[in-house]
Amino acid sequence: MASGPLNGVKVVEFAGIGPGPFCCMMLSDMGADVVRIDRGGGVRGGTPKGGPTYDLTARGRRSVALDLKQPADIETALALIEKADVLVEGFRPGVMERLGLGPDIALQRNPRLVYGRMTGWGQTGPLSQAAGHDINYIALTGALHAMGRKGTPPAPPLNLVGDFGGGALYLAFGICAALVERATSGKGQVVDAAITDGTASLMAMMYGLRAAGIWTDTRDDNLLDGGAHFYDVYETSDGKFVSVGSIEPQFYALLLDKTGLKDDPAFSFSMNKPEWPALSEKLASVFRTKTRDEWCALMEGSDVCFAPVLSMAEAPTHPHNAARRSFEEVGGVVQPATAPRFSRTPGAIQGPARPPGADTVAVLADWGVAPIPT
Numbered sequence: 521m522a523s524g525p526l527n528g529v530k531v532v533e534f535a536g537i538g539p540g541p542f543c544c545m546m547l548s549d550m551g552a553d554v555v556r557i558d559r560g561g562g563v564r565g566g567t568p569k570g571g572p573t574y575d576l577t578a579r580g581r582r583s584v585a586l587d588l589k590q591p592a593d594i595e596t597a598l599a600l601i602e603k604a605d606v607l608v609e610g611f612r613p614g615v616m617e618r619l620g621l622g623p624d625i626a627l628q629r630n631p632r633l634v635y636g637r638m639t640g641w642g643q644t645g646p647l648s649q650a651a652g653h654d655i656n657y658i659a660l661t662g663a664l665h666a667m668g669r670k671g672t673p674p675a676p677p678l679n680l681v682g683d684f685g686g687g688a689l690y691l692a693f694g695i696c697a698a699l700v701e702r703a704t705s706g707k708g709q710v711v712d713a714a715i716t717d718g719t720a721s722l723m724a725m726m727y728g729l730r731a732a733g734i735w736t737d738t739r740d741d742n743l744l745d746g747g748a749h750f751y752d753v754y755e756t757s758d759g760k761f762v763s764v765g766s767i768e769p770q771f772y773a774l775l776l777d778k779t780g781l782k783d784d785p786a787f788s789f790s791m792n793k794p795e796w797p798a799l800s801e802k803l804a805s806v807f808r809t810k811t812r813d814e815w816c817a818l819m820e821g822s823d824v825c826f827a828p829v830l831s832m833a834e835a836p837t838h839p840h841n842a843a844r845r846s847f848e849e850v851g852g853v854v855q856p857a858t859a860p861r862f863s864r865t866p867g868a869i870q871g872p873a874r875p876p877g878a879d880t881v882a883v884l885a886d887w888g889v890a891p892i893p894t
Contacts, residue, residue: 524551524867531606539687540610540638541577546692548580549858550867558876560587572873576855580870585877592893599889602630610638613648623710633708634698638691642714654682657715670740686718749799754807761829775824779806
């Protein structure tokens with residue numbers, strides 16, 4: 521039996537890659553009954569080598585195989601939509617309409633439906649029909665330009681900022697907001713979640729700082745981009761790395777105390793920006809005198825605002841992550857646990873990803889939909 525604050529919410533997901541599946545993973549983790557419509561007889565797009573067990577963003581939902589080129593299968597999809605609270609699709613604008621599954625038809629069949637649309641550029645605009653990926657979307661918003669070291673090209677931040685931050689999280693937020701509004705109005709609506717919109721929103725603080733004249737367009741020159749010596753990553757004597765974020769005066773004073781620099785007059789005023797590069801070099805020299813573990817023994821758990829830079833192999837076994845059970849093993853695969861946490865209705869991973877079409881018969885029976893004609 522599923523648990524979580526979205527228990528009882530039914531979601532139809534049209535198979536895709538990237539932010540759509542990640543959004544539906546979160547909805548499932550929070551207890552929703554998510555049914556993924558995969559291509560009939562096909563292999564799910566984005567499934568990694570080794571099979572669905574390793575497709576972590578597809579975890580926790582059942583799969584129905586439909587051939588959306590066949591009228592009978594389209595009708596089955598519409599029958600599922602009639603029973604659903606939420607629909608999630610990530611095709612280019614117009615594709616769902618051409619299939620006969622667009623929001624006009626879907627909302628006519630189910631006026632309470634929250635119709636979630638995940639795209640990179642949005643449903644409208646000059647680029648809406650162009651192909652793209654995370655790196656392109658964050659490039660257009662100013663986010664990518666701000667990341668990286670001075671004198672080097674912008675550094676792609678995995679696909680966390682666009683696909684998952686500006687895309688999946690905003691789609692999930694929009695869906696939940698629409699469900700809350702529906703409780704009052706009784707009506708569904710379309711949620712147009714564009715990665716460019718979401719990423720621009722994530723940059724709100726930086727745009728405010730830039731307007732105030734305290735953030736520049738030069739990389740590695742600002743408070744939170746590695747420009748400040750007290751907010752950066754440093755290499756240790758064993759070739760590993762540690763992070764410090766000692767912004768506030770009391771935290772900065774503790775950093776200087778634990779690095780033996782408290783009596784160095786050059787460090788007396790942390791916000792002396794012209795001196796940041798020289799101070800970074802001095803701090804780098806100090807951090808290279810000890811191993812990462814030695815710095816952990818000295819600083820971890822203190823108010824320095826410190827943490828070791830862990831690899832994905834190391835992170836699950838760190839004592840803090842282990843104590844909070846931030847990672848768990850499902851189907852023999854260690855993976856991030858559900859987040860966030862709830863005091864009364866905790867979420868849970870509803871199992872590993874299923875092979876495409878593995879649950880067609882069971883889902884149609886459970887949702888009260890007629891079997892697909894053969």
